[in-house]
Amino acid sequence: MTPKQEQKFRKLLVNQRSELAAELAGLRKEDADTKVDSSSEVSERALLEAERAFVHRHEHDDANLLNKITLALERLENGSYETCLSCGGVIPMARLLAKPSVALCLPCQKAKDESSSGM
Numbered sequence: 001m002t003p004k005q006e007q008k009f010r011k012l013l014v015n016q017r018s019e020l021a022a023e024l025a026g027l028r029k030e031d032a033d034t035k036v037d038s039s040s041e042v043s044e045r046a047l048l049e050a051e052r053a054f055v056h057r058h059e060h061d062d063a064n065l066l067n068k069i070t071l072a073l074e075r076l077e078n079g080s081y082e083t084c085l086s087c088g089g090v091i092p093m094a095r096l097l098a099k100p101s102v103a104l105c106l107p108c109q110k111a112k113d114e115s116s117s118g119m
């Protein structure tokens with residue numbers, strides 16, 4: 001990878017990270033503002049709970065992605081950005097461009113998805 005490409009990926013990742021951080025901060029604020037009204041109907045409360053659960057799930061995904069981006073930036077720093085974490089092979093540039101936070105090559109990602117989807 002050329003220094004120019006490195007810089008491009010760093011910029012992509014940093015941008016993505018700040019967007020996510022802003023989104024997470026927004027979610028947290030919204031969550032804190034949400035109060036269960038004791039006078040509301042049971043069905044309304046259930047709806048509220050469902051919304052809360054969705055927000056939490058969403059937040060969890062975002063936090064995961066945030067971790068991945070931070071890891072990717074570290075990998076960029078130590079020169080292992082293009083190296084698959086699982087098999088040590090090279091992650092194709094096209095894959096990195098499509099998803100700058102990936103740490104696995106496609107076959108390893110597939111294997112991982114298949115092993116975790118059975119849960």
Ligand SMILES: [Zn+2]
Nearest residue numbers: 084087105108
């Ligand atoms: Zn691999």
